Amino acid sequence: MNIPLIVFVVSFVAVFLLGIPLAPGMMLSSAFYFLLSDNPAASLDMVAIQFLTNLNASFVLIAVPLFVFMAEIMNSGKVTEMIFSFSSALVGKRKGALAHVNIINSIIFSGMTGSALADASGPGNMELKAMQQQGYDDAYSCAISAASAIIGPIIPPSIPMVMYAMLSSTSIGYLFLGGIIPGLLIGIALLIYNAIISNKRNYPEGKSFPPREFWKFTLQALPALFTVVILLGGIYTGVVTPTEAGALAAFYGILISVFVYRALGWKELKQCLINAVRTTGTLSLLVGSSFAFSYIVSIEQIPNVIATFLLGLTQNKYVMLFILNIALLILGCFLDTTPIQLIFTPIIIPILSQLGIDLVHFGVVMVLNLMIGLATPPYGMLLFTVSGLSGAPLKDIIREILPMVFVIIIVLFLITYIPDLVLFIPKLSGYK
Amino acid sequence: MPDWLKKTGKFLVDCIELYVPILTFSTLFVSFVIQIFARKFFKPLIWPEELSLICFVWTALLGGLYSKRMGTQVAFTMLYDAAKPETKRIMRIVGNALLLIAFAIILVPSWNYVQFMAYKKSDALRIPMNIAYFPFVVYLVDMIVRLALEIVKEFTTPEAPGGAE
Numbered sequence: 001m002n003i004p005l006i007v008f009v010v011s012f013v014a015v016f017l018l019g020i021p022l023a024p025g026m027m028l029s030s031a032f033y034f035l036l037s038d039n040p041a042a043s044l045d046m047v048a049i050q051f052l053t054n055l056n057a058s059f060v061l062i063a064v065p066l067f068v069f070m071a072e073i074m075n076s077g078k079v080t081e082m083i084f085s086f087s088s089a090l091v092g093k094r095k096g097a098l099a100h101v102n103i104i105n106s107i108i109f110s111g112m113t114g115s116a117l118a119d120a121s122g123p124g125n126m127e128l129k130a131m132q133q134q135g136y137d138d139a140y141s142c143a144i145s146a147a148s149a150i151i152g153p154i155i156p157p158s159i160p161m162v163m164y165a166m167l168s169s170t171s172i173g174y175l176f177l178g179g180i181i182p183g184l185l186i187g188i189a190l191l192i193y194n195a196i197i198s199n200k201r202n203y204p205e206g207k208s209f210p211p212r213e214f215w216k217f218t219l220q221a222l223p224a225l226f227t228v229v230i231l232l233g234g235i236y237t238g239v240v241t242p243t244e245a246g247a248l249a250a251f252y253g254i255l256i257s258v259f260v261y262r263a264l265g266w267k268e269l270k271q272c273l274i275n276a277v278r279t280t281g282t283l284s285l286l287v288g289s290s291f292a293f294s295y296i297v298s299i300e301q302i303p304n305v306i307a308t309f310l311l312g313l314t315q316n317k318y319v320m321l322f323i324l325n326i327a328l329l330i331l332g333c334f335l336d337t338t339p340i341q342l343i344f345t346p347i348i349i350p351i352l353s354q355l356g357i358d359l360v361h362f363g364v365v366m367v368l369n370l371m372i373g374l375a376t377p378p379y380g381m382l383l384f385t386v387s388g389l390s391g392a393p394l395k396d397i398i399r400e401i402l403p404m405v406f407v408i409i410i411v412l413f414l415i416t417y418i419p420d421l422v423l424f425i426p427k428l429s430g431y432k
Numbered sequence: 433m434p435d436w437l438k439k440t441g442k443f444l445v446d447c448i449e450l451y452v453p454i455l456t457f458s459t460l461f462v463s464f465v466i467q468i469f470a471r472k473f474f475k476p477l478i479w480p481e482e483l484s485l486i487c488f489v490w491t492a493l494l495g496g497l498y499s500k501r502m503g504t505q506v507a508f509t510m511l512y513d514a515a516k517p518e519t520k521r522i523m524r525i526v527g528n529a530l531l532l533i534a535f536a537i538i539l540v541p542s543w544n545y546v547q548f549m550a551y552k553k554s555d556a557l558r559i560p561m562n563i564a565y566f567p568f569v570v571y572l573v574d575m576i577v578r579l580a581l582e583i584v585k586e587f588t589t590p591e592a593p594g595g596a597e
Contacts, residue, residue: 011530014530015508015527016508016511017511017523018512018523018524018526018527018530019507019508019509019511019512019513019523019527020507020527020530020531021500021505021506021507022505022506022507022508023496023505023506024500024505024531024534024535024575025507025531027534027535027538028530028531028534031534031535031537031538032534032537034538035537043541044537044538044541045538045541045542045544045545047538047542048538048541048542048545048546048565048568049545051568052489052546052564052565052568055488055489055492056485056486056488056489056564056565057485059481059485061488062460062464062484062485062488065457065460065488065491066460066461066464069457069461239468239472240468243464244464244467244468246464247461247464247465247468248464248465248468250461251461251465270454273454273457273458274450274454276457277450277453277454277457277491277495277498278495278498278499278502278504279499279504280453280457280491280492280495281453281491281492281493281494281495281496281497281498281499281500282495282496282499282504282505282506284488284491284492284495284496285492285493285495285496285499285505286506287492288492288493334508334510335508336506338506339506378510379508379510
C-alpha cells in the first residue's frame with residue numbers, strides 16, 4: 001500500500017468515526033489522495049473534473065429528482081387519501097383489516113414512487129393515525145408500516161434501481177420489470193404474517209363496504225391509480241423513457257391534484273419543490289462526490305484486489321451470492337442505501353461478471369438487501385421515520401419488526417436462488 | 433451588525449441555497465415535459481436534454497448546500513451520537529477543520545478547471561461550460577465560509593451549535 005492510498009483509507013475511516021456527512025467526506029478523502037499522489041492521472045482538479053463531467057453525462061440519474069418530486073406531489077395532494085380509501089374498500093371486513101390496508105396501500109403506492117422513505121412518511125403517516133384510532137399497538141402499526149414500505153423501491157419505479165443501473169450499465173427498464181414479482185411476493189408474505197398475528201392478538205375487524213360504496217371509492221381513486229398506468233405503460237410502450245416517466249407522472253400528479261382533487265395550491269407546490277430540491281441535493285451530491293472516490297478506487301485497482309480475494313474463497317456462484325447477501329445485510333444495518341451502492345457496486349461488478357451472475361438479477365437482489373437494511377437496527381431510516389411519526393419507542397418497534405424482517409429475508413433468499421422469480425417478466429419483454 | 437445587513441445577507445444566502453436551485457429544478461422538470469410532448473406530437477428536440485443536464489448539476493450542488501443547512505445530509509453518526517458532549521464538540525471541530533482544509537486545497541485547482549472549460553460550449557444552446565460548472569466553485573466557497581463560521585462558533589459559544597454537518 002502506498003502513502004496516498006493509506007491517507008485515503010485513513011481519512012475515509014475518520015469520516016465515519018467523526019460523523020462527517022459522507023458526500024463532503026468522500027471529497028475530503030479524494031482531495032487528500034490527489035494532494036499526495038504523484039500519479040499523473042491524479043491531479044488536484046480531479047474532484048471537480050470527476051464530479052462535473054460524470055454528473056453532466058448521467059442522463060439516467062435525472063430520474064432521481066423527478067421520482068422524488070413525483071412522490072412529493074403524490075403525498076401533498078389527496079392522492080394518498082384516495083388510495084387509502086380504495087384499499088380499505090378492497091380489504092373490507094377482515095380481522096386486522098387496517099394492517100392489511102397498510103400493506104396493500106404500500107403495494108399500490110410503490111407503483112407511483114420509487115422510495116421507501118416517501119412511502120413511510122406519506123401514506124405511512126395516515127395509516128399510523130388510523131391504526132392508532134382503532135386501537136392497534138403503536139409498535140405493531142409502526143413495524144408493519146416500515147416493513148411494507150420496503151416494497152416501495154422493489155416494485156417499479158425505484159430510485160435505488162436507477163442508481164444501480166447507472167453504476168452497472170444495466171437497463172433500467174429490465175431492472176424495473178425484475179422487481180415486480182419480488183415486490184408482490186413480499187406483499188403476500190406480509191399479508192399472511194399479518195393475518196396470523198391479527199387472529200392471535202384479536203386485532204379489530206374492518207368495515208364491510210356495500211357494493212355501491214365500494215364502487216364509489218374505486219371511482220374516486222381511479223385518477224390516482226391511473227398514475228401507475230401512465231408510469232409503467234409509458235415506459236413499456238416506449239412513449240417515454242424511464243427517466244421521462246418520472247416527469248410525466250409528476251405532471252399528471254399536479255394536474256389531478258389541482259383539477260380533480262382540488263388539493264394542491266401554490267403553497268403546497270412550493271413546499272413540494274423545496275422538499276424535492278433538498279432531497280435531490282442530498283442524493284445527487286452524494287453521487288457526484290462518489291465519482292472521484294470511485295476513480296481512485298479504480299486507479300488503485302481495488303476492485304481487482306477484492307475480486308481476487310473473494311474468488312479465492314469460492315468460485316461457486318451460489319456460495320458467492322450467499323456471501324454477498326450476508327455482507328450487504330450487515331452493511332445495511334450500519335449504512336444508508338446510497339453510499340453502499342456507490343461504494344460497493346463498482347467493486348462487486350467484476351466478481352458477478354466472472355461468475356456469470358446476471359446483472360439484472362443481482363440488481364434486484366441488491367436493492368432488496370439494502371431496503372431490508374433500512375428496517376434493521378441500529379441504523380434503520382424507516383424505523384426512525386415511523387418512530388418519529390407515531391412517537392412509539394424504537395426498541396418496541398424493533399421487537400415487532402424483527403419477525404417481519406425474517407419473513408422478507410426468506411423472500412430475499414427465494415429470489416436469490418430462483419433467478420426466474422426476478423427474470424421471468426424481463427424475459428417476457430425480450431431480455432436475454 | 434445592522435439589521436438591514438443581516439436581512440440582505442440572509443436573502444443572498446437564500447438565493448444561492450434555495451431560490452436558484454428551485455428555479456433550476458423547475459426548469460429541469462419543465463424541459464422534460466416539453467421534450468415528451470414535442471417528441472410525441474411534433475419532433476424531438478435537442479435543447480431540453482442539454483438544459484436539464486445543466487440544471488441537474490446546478491440543483492445537485494446548490495441543493496446540496498440547502499440539505500447541509502437543513503441537516504439532512506447522509507452521515508454515519510452512531511459513534512458521534514454515543515459520545516459525551518465535550519467529545520462531540522472536539523469531533524465537530526476536527527471534522528469541520530478537516531473538511532475546511534480539504535476544500536481549501538481543491539478550491540483554486542477547481543476554479544482553474546471551471547474557467548478553463550469556458551472554451552467549450554453546449555451543442556444546442558451554446559452555453560459555455562464554465563457557466564454550467566460554476567456552482568461547483570460556489571459550493572466550495574459556501575462550504576468553506578460555513579465551516580469556518582462553525583469552527584469559530586465552537587470556540588465563542590459555551591453551548592455546542594449542532595451536529596458535525
